[in-house]
Amino acid sequence: MQASGRVTIGDVARTAGVSVATVSKVINDRYGVAPETSARVHEVIADLGYESSIVARSLRSRRTNVIGILVAEFEPFSTELLKGISEAVESTGYELLAYSGGLRRDDRVGWEQRYLSRLAGTLIDGAIIVTPTVVNPRNSIPVVAVDPHRGPSGPPTVDSDNLAGARAATEHLVSLGHTRVGFLGGRPDLESARLREQGYRDALADAGIRVDEDLVLVGGYRPDLADTPAHELLRLPERPTAIFAANDLSAIRTIEVARELGLRVPEDLSVVGFDNVPESALTVPPLTTVSQPIHQMGAEALRMVVDLIQGNPRDPHVRLPTELVVRGTTRAL
Amino acid sequence: MQASGRVTIGDVARTAGVSVATVSKVINDRYGVAPETSARVHEVIADLGYESSIVARSLRSRRTNVIGILVAEFEPFSTELLKGISEAVESTGYELLAYSGGLRRDDRVGWEQRYLSRLAGTLIDGAIIVTPTVVNPRNSIPVVAVDPHRGPSGPPTVDSDNLAGARAATEHLVSLGHTRVGFLGGRPDLESARLREQGYRDALADAGIRVDEDLVLVGGYRPDLADTPAHELLRLPERPTAIFAANDLSAIRTIEVARELGLRVPEDLSVVGFDNVPESALTVPPLTTVSQPIHQMGAEALRMVVDLIQGNPRDPHVRLPTELVVRGTTRAL
DNA sequence: ATCGTTGTCGATAACGTTTTCGACACAACC
DNA sequence: GGTTGTGTCGAAAACGTTATCGACAACGAT
Numbered sequence: 001m002q003a004s005g006r007v008t009i010g011d012v013a014r015t016a017g018v019s020v021a022t023v024s025k026v027i028n029d030r031y032g033v034a035p036e037t038s039a040r041v042h043e044v045i046a047d048l049g050y051e052s053s054i055v056a057r058s059l060r061s062r063r064t065n066v067i068g069i070l071v072a073e074f075e076p077f078s079t080e081l082l083k084g085i086s087e088a089v090e091s092t093g094y095e096l097l098a099y100s101g102g103l104r105r106d107d108r109v110g111w112e113q114r115y116l117s118r119l120a121g122t123l124i125d126g127a128i129i130v131t132p133t134v135v136n137p138r139n140s141i142p143v144v145a146v147d148p149h150r151g152p153s154g155p156p157t158v159d160s161d162n163l164a165g166a167r168a169a170t171e172h173l174v175s176l177g178h179t180r181v182g183f184l185g186g187r188p189d190l191e192s193a194r195l196r197e198q199g200y201r202d203a204l205a206d207a208g209i210r211v212d213e214d215l216v217l218v219g220g221y222r223p224d225l226a227d228t229p230a231h232e233l234l235r236l237p238e239r240p241t242a243i244f245a246a247n248d249l250s251a252i253r254t255i256e257v258a259r260e261l262g263l264r265v266p267e268d269l270s271v272v273g274f275d276n277v278p279e280s281a282l283t284v285p286p287l288t289t290v291s292q293p294i295h296q297m298g299a300e301a302l303r304m305v306v307d308l309i310q311g312n313p314r315d316p317h318v319r320l321p322t323e324l325v326v327r328g329t330t331r332a333l
Numbered sequence: 334m335q336a337s338g339r340v341t342i343g344d345v346a347r348t349a350g351v352s353v354a355t356v357s358k359v360i361n362d363r364y365g366v367a368p369e370t371s372a373r374v375h376e377v378i379a380d381l382g383y384e385s386s387i388v389a390r391s392l393r394s395r396r397t398n399v400i401g402i403l404v405a406e407f408e409p410f411s412t413e414l415l416k417g418i419s420e421a422v423e424s425t426g427y428e429l430l431a432y433s434g435g436l437r438r439d440d441r442v443g444w445e446q447r448y449l450s451r452l453a454g455t456l457i458d459g460a461i462i463v464t465p466t467v468v469n470p471r472n473s474i475p476v477v478a479v480d481p482h483r484g485p486s487g488p489p490t491v492d493s494d495n496l497a498g499a500r501a502a503t504e505h506l507v508s509l510g511h512t513r514v515g516f517l518g519g520r521p522d523l524e525s526a527r528l529r530e531q532g533y534r535d536a537l538a539d540a541g542i543r544v545d546e547d548l549v550l551v552g553g554y555r556p557d558l559a560d561t562p563a564h565e566l567l568r569l570p571e572r573p574t575a576i577f578a579a580n581d582l583s584a585i586r587t588i589e590v591a592r593e594l595g596l597r598v599p600e601d602l603s604v605v606g607f608d609n610v611p612e613s614a615l616t617v618p619p620l621t622t623v624s625q626p627i628h629q630m631g632a633e634a635l636r637m638v639v640d641l642i643q644g645n646p647r648d649p650h651v652r653l654p655t656e657l658v659v660r661g662t663t664r665a666l
Numbered sequence: 667a668t669c670g671t672t673g674t675c676g677a678t679a680a681c682g683t684t685t686t687c688g689a690c691a692c693a694a695c696c
Numbered sequence: 697g698g699t700t701g702t703g704t705c706g707a708a709a710a711c712g713t714t715a716t717c718g719a720c721a722a723c724g725a726t
Contacts, residue, residue: 351705351706352705352706352707353706354705354706354707354708355704355705355706358705365703365704365705366703366704366705367703367704367705370704370705389711391711392710392711392712392713393710393711394711395711455711455712
């Protein structure tokens with residue numbers, strides 16, 4: 001009978017000869033419906049292939065069993081995170097909804113609040129926001145941020161030890177004899193980018209190497225935003241012999257730029273990345289990088305948001321260790 | 334004033350001193366509202382940080398500008414696809430919503446229809462379903478499937494040339510002198526798995542090698558489902574000297590199993606995968622595999638579903654080429 | 667017989683939005 | 697001064713669901 005495709009609860013009710021209220025009770029296992037009635041309704045539901053609309057359901061009752069993952073874009077980091085989250089969700093009974101608006105180049109700021117407003121209070125019970133700039137603590141639903149971590153008073157956060165990782169990467173280059181080490185930065189509004197730069201500076205300072213500010217450029221964690229600074233670094237009169245890029249995508253782009261300029265990696269230029277996304281192993285030679293346990297970070301974020309939803313008390317900050325992975329793009333000077 | 338977190342259109346209306354209808358018109362640029370009123374409402378919207386709820390909006394009007402990507406699980410293939418889709422969506426004005434229910438081990442069948450019923454007609458304008466078993470053509474919204482392709486009469490589909498790819502993989506092994514080549518199959522309900530097995534058989538037949546049915550086992554595209562058949566193959570009295578696994582995840586698991594059994598790859602066993610997901614480069618040595626242009630497949634799927642939504646006439650079947658990528662896990666006998 | 671209890675069911679009001687349509691004021695026309 | 701337009705607005709219905717609460721019947725206990 002269903003007029004236009006969709007089978008509604010009304011269709012089920014009509015077919016089964018009961019009211020929509022009763023059908024709703026059957027679906028949600030509410031008390032107060034006779035066994036035979038329930039059986040009949042179940043039968044009709046199976047017959048018609050009815051599935052309740054998430055949308056209508058969530059509009060009415062503030063509970064959907066869906067956790068939202070809000071990302072600006074599906075790039076390697078956020079999809080790795082997604083894999084970790086997906087593995088961890090299996091046993092929880094929650095469903096996953098990863099959302100990404102079609103962002104224009106210019107409104108890449110403030111998307112977090114916008115997405116949250118559009119989905120929260122209705123579609124999702126909790127959210128994991130990936131690399132948000134600002135996250136408003138006074139939200140209706142629990143929110144966990146991945147990346148920012150501005151001290152113990154900040155919002156619930158999962159991140160990794162960016163400072164130690166960047167330090168290790170830079171120390172690795174220094175130990176190979178590099179003294180002119182360039183830094184291609186990340187998104188300036190992110191704490192992780194700040195910490196990675198800090199680790200770079202700390203390591204150089206410890207080694208007694210003065211930081212040449214010409215060698216410290218700002219990128220944005222995206223290949224297209226790495227292009228200009230990479231060119232700039234590699235065209236310097238006194239070219240750096242090594243570059244530490246703030247994430248793998250930038251490092252990969254740096255290698256490409258180096259190739260375009262006729263430089264060999266690692267013979268003429270050593271490159272280190274950060275993240276250890278699977279793509280980092282695809283370059284030739286494979287990229288030396290700092291590994292973040294991204295899957296584990298995703299799993300932690302999921303556990304945290306579930307705990308917050310269910311009201312379980314817990315430490316709202318998790319920081320996981322990083323580790324240097326030496327592969328093929330670094331070499332002694 | 335907002336009582337419980339969420340700012341609704343009602344709050345905006347009250348604050349601006351107009352009706353909700355007027356606010357709605359302002360938001361949607363409908364005709365019939367005075368410029369000054371519009372300006373005032375816009376101001377209030379900015380002040381209150383109002384964002385219309387996707388849920389309520391989509392419940393009422395059958396148009397959301399959101400495209401759903403329905404997956405059983407966020408594993409490497411579907412997330413690669415997601416990246417391709419995400420790149421292609423930028424210019425279209427659509428938003429992306431990737432959905433994955435928390436599937437239990439046993440209800441991995443029929444999830445496509447279930448997800449579709451829950452989201453379609455309401456939340457999303459069109460859907461891309463990744464490796465569905467059945468896809469009902471009589472749906473309310475346009476649906477593009479990635480993977481199945483049962484002839485020109487099937488539903489709109491994007492896939493790759495599985496047959497040629499599997500053929501190339503097997504021929505590669507044969508050309509290296511392998512005659513006992515095992516096949517670790519994929520999800521039996523998928524056309525791609527069928528075709529990959531067919532390509533394997535064809536190549537062996539062409540080479541004049543009889544197919545030993547003991548060497549053809551069924552897996553399921555997942556590491557856990559590859560475990561048993563991998564063990565089985567490698568414990569055979571007459572062990573195969575090479576294994577062609579129907580996807581990279583299975584191939585990677587096969588390598589691990591081989592290691593556990595004390596076999597060296599590629600010295601004692603050559604392994605070829607299928608897909609060329611980034612993870613395939615992470616193994617040591619990196620995996621020889623058949624490359625599918627997954628990003629491009631995602632982009633094609635997106636273009637197709639957008640065309641279908643907008644009613645543009647187009648060929649509902651796209652098949653992209655595959656290519657053998659020889660890396661480190663294969664060696665001459 | 668009456669009363670409370672228990673079990674079953676359905677009307678109905680929300681949830682936040684869009685859309686339709688009628689109300690109203692005002693200007694312009696004959 | 698009536699009639700017709702034109703511009704602006706709001707009341708109300710609708711979307712598909714859940715939650716509340718009252719109606720009703722059957723039944724056992726007084």
